[in-house]
Amino acid sequence: MIEINERQISLHASPRDKQEAINLVGQLLIDSHNIAPGYVNSMQQREEVSNTYLGNGIAIPHGLNEHRDLIERTGISVLQVPAGVTWNPGETARLIVGIAAKSDEHIEVLRRLTRVLSDEKQVERLAQTTNPQDIIQALTGERAPEKAATSNQPVDYEHYFDAVVTNKTGLHARPAAMFVNLAKSFKARIRVRNGERVADGKRLLSLLQIGAEHGTQIRVSAQGDDADKALKALQEALNNKLGEEEAETEQRTETASWTPRHASATINGISAAPGIVFGAVKTYVHRAAKVEDVAGDPIEEGEKLQQALDTSKKELAQLHADVSARSGASQAAIFEAHSEFLSDSSILQQTISLIYQGHSAAWSWNQAIQERVESLQQLSDPVLAGRAADLRDVGTRVQNHLTGTQQQEIHLDNHPVILVADDLAPSDTATLDPQGVLGFCTVGGGPTSHTAIIARSLGIPAIVGAGKELLNVADGSTCILDGSAGKLYLQPDDEDIEQVRQLQQQARQQEEAARAERFAPAITRDQHRVEVAANIGNVRDAQKAAEAGAEGVGLLRTEFLYLERNSAPSEEEQFAVYRDIIQTQKGQNVIIRTLDIGGDKEVSYLNLPKEDNPFLGVRGVRLCFEYPDLFIPQLRAIYRAATYGPVSIMFPMIATLEDWQKAAAIAEQVRQELNGPTIPIGIMVEVPSAVLLATHLAREIAFFSIGTNDLTQYVMAMDRGHPQLAKQADSLHPAILQMIWQTVQAAEQEGKWVGVCGGLASEVLGASILTGLGVKELSVSIPSVATIKAHIRSSSLQDMQELAKRALQCRTSAEVRGL
Known part of the structure; x- marks a missing residue:
């Protein structure tokens, strides 16, 4: 067990910025003969390649692995900053725990630290205490952390306003991400409450889990120096639907009600995007990455996690840019929300905690993601419950990097196809080329999913919720997909296909004529x-x-x-x-x-x-x-x-x-x-x-x-x-x-x-x-x-x-x- 004494703790510090805070906490380690002075530079260098902010006001700066030779003996130091110091945009650290880890002796302290993270009242008390023994006892376990007081009614911060969620599909991923990003621009702590369910306004996943549907009244409260400014900005944003435009894509002319005469069978689903097409079937089934719990060095596993997160963020930024160029900012905002998941402190805290309990980064990440996917799926509102697919999509992306699994791609033939899949993640759909994918039909999914939204924006006819019988359709067989009717017709003959061609031509002509004559009165023949x-x-x-x-x-x-x-x-x-x-x-x-x-x-x-x-x-x-x-x-x-x-x-x-x-x-x-x-x-x-x-x-x-x-x-x-x-x-x-x-x-x-x-x-x-x-x-x-x-x-x-x-x-x- 690491011994911590009062000389390794500095109370009521007020550093100007993160760099000064790291210098101060590093100096405590130098004074305690834990590190050579050069290790402080290594701590600064790590901040350039990874984020050491854990969440709830706690940061754990430490040096790079290649500079462990500068550690004289394992130890930690604590810098208390009651007013907080900006660690990264939207992240304010109040307890900075400097770590010099020569071996695994510090693991027990980190385990206790992750438990403290989940207790907001405990963190608040430690950030304000005048007695260094409180911090020592919280980290060494000589006295168990006080149990948070419970109440049937969640406590709001002193300053607040009430608002009604007016977004058509509630506070789902895209508007919630806008809220979180705005909240992070202020130092004040932000809390959002729906009845007795409370969320951290700076955490996307936390905000999604309170189930704020269309018409729900929420209370937004804040505490801190700029609380009033934060609340004013957030209230204005909510009144403007958090910048979300109602999806008003150009209405696609529906084909006349039609059924092929010679199709061998029909699979019924739910219409996700209108239009009628024909072509050969290409089957796509997700392969789940194999996740093994092979324990490794916690520091190295943490490095793997950070690298996977960084790479995923770069990929999502590129995906956002691509979708914005193809379909507009509204659809691209889906991937801003995906990126926000990667910074969710609750996911990161649990993953880190599991790593320091002896599990691999891949296994720990998978556990944290699955728990939250299941939680989202239980929400009563189908739109909000459907955001579980978004979190699963992000989780899979990171998991692939952690396991070294190549990102699964949809390999198309050298001719346009109708894609048949067990499911398509939003990131899968966003990469579809309308020139290569005529339409798609999935086993699961719903018409309000981000997959459906992207399909409509791309003009790709789509059916969702068709059931498992869909996967029995033979690869390469010819089908007709009627996105407007939600029907997939199997093995039509040449006469049926010729009729589809005629319907498609009629639809194109009608769309052009309708737009040109939109001001003419609707008078029948x-x-x-x-x-x-x-x-x-x-x-x-x-x-x-x-x-x-x-x-x-x-x-x-x-x-x-x-x-x-x-x-x-x-x-x-x-x-x-x-x-x-x-x-x-x-x-x-x-x-x-x-x-x-x-x-x-x-x-x-x-x-x-x-x-x-x-x-x-x-x-x-x-x-x-x-x-x-x-x-x-x-x-x-x-x-x-x-x-x-x-x-x-x-x-x-x-x-x-x-x-x-x-x-x-x-x-x-x-x-x-x-x-x-x-x-x-x-x-x-x-x-x-x-x-x-x-x-x-x-x-x-x-x-x-x-x-x-x-x-x-x-x-x-x-x-x-x-x-x-x-x-x-x-x-x-x-x-x-x-x-x-x-x-x-x-x-x-x-x-x-x-x-x-x-x-x-x-x-x-x-x-x-x-x-x-x-x-x-x-x-x-x-x-x-x-x-x-x-x-x-x-x-x-x-x-x-x-x-x-x-x-x-x-x-x-x-x-x-x-x-």
Whole structure:
């Protein structure tokens, strides 16, 4: 056991920088006759090739292996810096433990040090203590470290703010990495809390594991000299969605619904990227690197780990640059997040701890990664759980370097192929050449994975979640991959392939024509007009919609005004936003949906109670009734903005006639108080009761707008985002179509119109059937506007009515999609 005395510990030091800190801790080793003066230079040199910062404010500077001859006897020294000293950007060291290791006598101290690392309160106490015996006892084990106090409620730092995660897919890897990098630019310690789950704001993996989904309220707290500046910057970043742009790639024209006549079999999966292709199959199966636990010298194993991390960082930097050039910064940000995993202190701490317990670097790294992959997979949100694939991808990259395994490459034939794989990591997908890979189909994966996102950005048709039977497909056999339908057709004949060629040519021509004619109205060949509007969420969206050729706004989601703040928006603020949006549309109608949030979106200033099933709780118009101080100012702002152009109001979550009448009465009272204009007021049809009451509601409302996404979930009792149920929660199911038809019939009897603002309206087949059912307005995603308008112009109402009639006679969604 190494003996440490008080002469080897310096308290309350205040070095100007890392170099001075190393000099000071090195001098303690010189004074204790542990090292020759030249070893301090070796300690400085190591910092140039590796990072000795462990995490939680602890650094362990030590010299290079080739300079061990300068060590006179094994020992350690400790420099306490209560105010902290910058070790590397974003890393502040408060306890600097200098190590002179001539043999393995120091291992027990390092083992104890790694245990101290996991106890934030212990580190804080040691960084502030005035008694050197506290540090000696913590490192030598003469007195066990005090057990951290436990509490049912995690403690926040003194300064904090509350925020709601507004990123569409939550605080997943890319925005979380942006948060961590920003947090690291400040000296203050940052803590992020979701309920009772707490994360270190400077650690990516820690942040991912709190499961901050879309709509989740989090508390961000900070402590330190620049805490206020840090919180201000982080709050602004969260309000701007951490720089994440909504994925709005150009809508690819879908091929007409088609099934090959002579395929021998069909494998069903989930659509990940649209498009239809044919070609020979190339099978790719991951080989797992063999990891053996062969113990070696801890210092040498640590060197191996550092070299593997450094090499992996260089590779990821190059991958980031390549993807940025090919697909843009948004997709490339995935690999910035991957690089951030390599600096996660919890992974490094555990790996180092296991190394000093006698395990190899490869085995230790594998253990640390696997534990965290399993933890991520258990998160309830499928998008966040899917980030386990990202961590596994990074882990494999480092593992290959540790084991000397060559990075597995996807070797393609000298002709384009359809890639069939057990799974594709994001880094695999990013290196695919669209000239060589026509499309791909995987056993596992989901449509929100980074693999799927990259495939869409590259324009590579893709299917995921096809099941293990996929691996039985013979290498070299010819297949047709329909990414839009999520189907892989085996062994088609020449006639089938010729039809695919024709469909591909048609799709290319349609895309070009749709873009050129995007401002032309959607009038069918037999002169029936269909209004194609856009779904938007803010002023920027409104501008994009106008440029895309949208005929107004069919759904303005007003939640964006409420979820990015600590207090409700004022009437004046809302008025200004609504006015600006209306003015972008230059006389075309804007349908404003009133506030639609519930217990699933925790809003700090509302203190909404947690509900067991928030989708069946106080949400939508029900919440507005409970909070008139939110509802009335919003209505006042809408009526005031209505003087700047055509506006309609739409109430969400109307389930009963009483709901409608109460909401309409409140709106009328507000209108009269303002002497505002009379404007159309309609409702969202998204719960079955509204459909069943449609004949009564139609006598009073101005219009219906059907939200097919929620209507599908409520009718089918299936979450459309559920990884196991996603295939079944299809808005083209006959049960949903019957609901839509019933609503249209009720509306037409009273001379009212029906629109659809759900995802079904953005599908070509869906748009045809909806129009045939009598829907007058299709409100679609912005990238879909030109495609849907062009499709309507190329169709006849009579044909679409016949299609809708046949769809209503179908028994399954598969039969509908087969029409």
